[in-house]
Amino acid sequence: MSRIAARFAKLKQDGRKAFVAYVMAGDPDYDTSLEVVRGLPAAGVDVIELGLPFTDPMADGPAIQLAAGRALEAGMTLRRTLDLVRAFRQQDDSTPIVLMGYYNPIYSMGVETFLAEAKGAGIDGLIIVDLPPEEDDELCLPAARAGLNFIRLATPTTDDRRLPRVLQNSSGFVYYVSITGITGAAAANAARVGPEVARIKAATDLPVCVGFGIRSPEAAQQLAGVADGAVVGSAIVQELAAGKSPAQVLDFVRALAEGAHRG
Amino acid sequence: MSTQQLNSFRSGPDERGRFGNFGGRFVSETLMPLILDLEARYEHAKTDDSFWAEMDHLWTHYVGRPSPLYHAERLTERLGGAKIYLKRDELNHTGAHKINNVLGQILLARRMGKTRIIAETGAGQHGVATATVCAKFGLKCVVFMGATDVERQKPNVFRMKLLGAEVVPVTAGRATLKDAMNEALRDWVTNVEDTFYCIGTVAGPHPYPAMVRDFQAIIGKEVRTQMEEAEGRLPDSLVACIGGGSNAMGLFHPFLDDPSVRIIGVEAGGHGVDERMEHAASLTGGRPGVLHGNRTYLLQDDDGQILEGHSISAGLDYPGIGPEHSWLHDMGRVEYVSVTDREALDAFKLSCETEGIIPALEPSHALAHVMKLAPTLPGDHLLVMNMCGRGDKDIFTVAEALGVEM
Numbered sequence: 001m002s003r004i005a006a007r008f009a010k011l012k013q014d015g016r017k018a019f020v021a022y023v024m025a026g027d028p029d030y031d032t033s034l035e036v037v038r039g040l041p042a043a044g045v046d047v048i049e050l051g052l053p054f055t056d057p058m059a060d061g062p063a064i065q066l067a068a069g070r071a072l073e074a075g076m077t078l079r080r081t082l083d084l085v086r087a088f089r090q091q092d093d094s095t096p097i098v099l100m101g102y103y104n105p106i107y108s109m110g111v112e113t114f115l116a117e118a119k120g121a122g123i124d125g126l127i128i129v130d131l132p133p134e135e136d137d138e139l140c141l142p143a144a145r146a147g148l149n150f151i152r153l154a155t156p157t158t159d160d161r162r163l164p165r166v167l168q169n170s171s172g173f174v175y176y177v178s179i180t181g182i183t184g185a186a187a188a189n190a191a192r193v194g195p196e197v198a199r200i201k202a203a204t205d206l207p208v209c210v211g212f213g214i215r216s217p218e219a220a221q222q223l224a225g226v227a228d229g230a231v232v233g234s235a236i237v238q239e240l241a242a243g244k245s246p247a248q249v250l251d252f253v254r255a256l257a258e259g260a261h262r263g
Numbered sequence: 264m265s266t267q268q269l270n271s272f273r274s275g276p277d278e279r280g281r282f283g284n285f286g287g288r289f290v291s292e293t294l295m296p297l298i299l300d301l302e303a304r305y306e307h308a309k310t311d312d313s314f315w316a317e318m319d320h321l322w323t324h325y326v327g328r329p330s331p332l333y334h335a336e337r338l339t340e341r342l343g344g345a346k347i348y349l350k351r352d353e354l355n356h357t358g359a360h361k362i363n364n365v366l367g368q369i370l371l372a373r374r375m376g377k378t379r380i381i382a383e384t385g386a387g388q389h390g391v392a393t394a395t396v397c398a399k400f401g402l403k404c405v406v407f408m409g410a411t412d413v414e415r416q417k418p419n420v421f422r423m424k425l426l427g428a429e430v431v432p433v434t435a436g437r438a439t440l441k442d443a444m445n446e447a448l449r450d451w452v453t454n455v456e457d458t459f460y461c462i463g464t465v466a467g468p469h470p471y472p473a474m475v476r477d478f479q480a481i482i483g484k485e486v487r488t489q490m491e492e493a494e495g496r497l498p499d500s501l502v503a504c505i506g507g508g509s510n511a512m513g514l515f516h517p518f519l520d521d522p523s524v525r526i527i528g529v530e531a532g533g534h535g536v537d538e539r540m541e542h543a544a545s546l547t548g549g550r551p552g553v554l555h556g557n558r559t560y561l562l563q564d565d566d567g568q569i570l571e572g573h574s575i576s577a578g579l580d581y582p583g584i585g586p587e588h589s590w591l592h593d594m595g596r597v598e599y600v601s602v603t604d605r606e607a608l609d610a611f612k613l614s615c616e617t618e619g620i621i622p623a624l625e626p627s628h629a630l631a632h633v634m635k636l637a638p639t640l641p642g643d644h645l646l647v648m649n650m651c652g653r654g655d656k657d658i659f660t661v662a663e664a665l666g667v668e669m
Contacts, residue, residue: 108567
């Protein structure tokens with residue numbers, strides 16, 4: 001069983017919702033970033049989404065854009081991101097890590113090389129924002145063959161006609177994007193998201209986590225309450241941007257995790 | 264793929280929006296339903312006579328098409344070789360070829376019931392064309408423009424505002440065309456219901472590269488007819504500048520299956536195409552990658568991070584190129600070369616002095632290559648260069664480059 005499947009099975013057994021935390025690899029620098037990532041499991045994070053820095057994050061808002069800029073400025077690359085995962089895995093062999101980013105750095109490295117390195121480093125899944133189902137043969141299918149989950153975004157524009165296409169070849173979990181828009185933008189609305197999650201769950205056995213627009217423990221609780229888990233990214237990244245120490249950032253993460261776990 | 268398609272350079276893209284391995288639909292899920300809908304609506308409009316009748320009417324009465332194919336006698340004489348014709352798309356309403364495409368997309372947006380138009384712009388020509396057509400049809404228009412470009416293209420910024428558009432300066436990255444396109448995509452993903460994204464070049468996800476090409480192909484179609492009238496035969500060579508590559512594709516596409524026609528695209532070489540990467544020549548100085556919805560040649564570093572590029576021309580200052588150009592490059596059907604900022608400035612002056620035409624800095628790049636090529640060719644060689652924009656917008660940049668106080 002993959003780490004992701006094992007983690008969601010355990011959560012289900014415990015009757016708990018998942019808390020998924022996003023941080024940008026290498027933000028603001030490699031060492032600080034590694035310290036934060038290493039602290040996430042103890043802060044209550046069930047699944048780590050690790051951002052892969054890219055110069056042109058077209059689906060992300062200012063918080064993630066700036067985080068990517070800081071990481072790149074400090075010399076972060078895809079290879080260093082894999083190093084960071086290897087370092088994390090020396091201490092933690094059970095918390096799933098999902099790499100989230102854009103296709104070009106992976107394409108530039110070469111898909112087969114990347115998949116072998118990623119698997120070896122201890123990455124469990126991929127969320128590649130600019131690879132819709134129409135481009136599955138690029139990375140999704142090779143990733144599945146390499147034993148990595150390919151986690152797909154479903155969005156408010158994914159109608160019933162399209163949903164089967166999105167779910168086909170998806171694995172790990174489904175990431176429901178709560179709003180039409182970029183990361184860190186409008187606030188998610190649990191009353192509106194609930195029926196959407198139910199629609200997706202009717203079509204798949206995979207867990208469904210909700211992200212985009214969740215900024216507080218209360219929101220994490222509400223959104224996790226109508227799904228299998230909640231994802232928070234921009235709000236955490238902004239704590240780092242504000243110059244908070246890793247310990248302070250992890251306190252903020254802990255509060256969010258407790259919120260999600262109450263959901 | 265049928266045998267007939269294999270023998271043609273004009274049959275792309277395939278049903279996945281690919282030209283060979285280039286192109287495609289590399290966008291987030293939120294946008295996928297929108298571009299599939301756009302593709303379906305465009306496929307329908309493309310075969311609808313009433314759509315093209317409306318286009319033709321506006322091209323004739325609003326844009327001023329056909330633009331002349333003009334024999335540049337003094338330029339021909341000065342360069343002493345090929346007989347040079349200029350396709351005068353700088354005489355279009357709004358002063359560039361951009362409006363050819365904008366009209367098509369706005370008519371399509373109207374058919375789709377969209378009420379808000381967004382666009383990215385570099386030099387501002389596409390932004391001005393979009394603002395113009397939106398004003399004509401009473402549509403809300405928002406133009407994203409890199410803050411650097413807002414500064415160096417002030418006249419066009421003011422034009423857009425006069426035309427009622429909102430101009431949003433983008434400060435991310437180096438604040439040029441690439442960043443403006445990112446921001447337009449972010450807006451589109453947020454405002455999916457009422458908004459139509461009017462892309463200005465033959466890039467972006469499928470169907471944009473094919474759709475923009477089809478609207479710009481009026482340039483090459485007219486050249487075929489006009490050259491037949493003027494000389495009774497096809498031209499021998501075609502030269503056009505390339506940023507994203509829409510004016511070039513518009514000129515080239517109708518001639519791709521005429522093997523006697525030599526076709527040359529001219530990229531912006533900036534300070535020179537070398538390891539410093541201070542240029543915008545994606546084909547001569549880049550490698551394949553994925554950006555803005557398609558796979559194409561890109562300026563990028565070893566890690567696949569996109570580089571900003573440089574050109575004196577804000578309209579060529581883009582790290583990518585339309586995917587069909589990448590394919591034509593790999594197939595060897597079109598030759599791609601680059602010229603430097605300095606060479607483009609010399610060409611700018613030559614056009615002013617010999618023909619009384621102040622060219623935009625973009626076609627000045629094409630002319631700079633013509634200056635090298637024409638003298639090597641015989642007098643009966645018919646060369647067509649696309650004069651795709653006029654230079655009023657660039658006089659401040661040129662003055663600064665020449666060290667002139669205005």
